[in-house]
Amino acid sequence: MALYEVTRPIGRCPSHPGALLDELIPATGKTKVEIANMLGISRQQLYDILGEKKPVSPSVAARLGKMFGDGAAIWLRTQAAYDAWHAERETDxxxxxTLKVA
Incomplete structure (x- = not known):
């Protein structure tokens, strides 16, 4: 089994999928409003995702995956990593x- 080295500092928060999307949109040559319309979501919903105020839902992940040709899973994994990082730091x-399993 191959070992992989962590390339991101452990303490650094994973990127929110909205930050990644914000970097992808300019390369499309489309406006954010056009992207929202093509995704079938409201402009406000897109802006909330881009502003990292709202998560990428499974439905939106499927739409993004279709639009960019990379599938829903990458968007869902990115959201899950972001959520898990925050949960581990914000939950008492x-x-x-911690149990030891035999």
Missing amino acids: LSKVP
């Missing part, structure tokens, strides 16, 4: 034991 885990 002090009373939750």
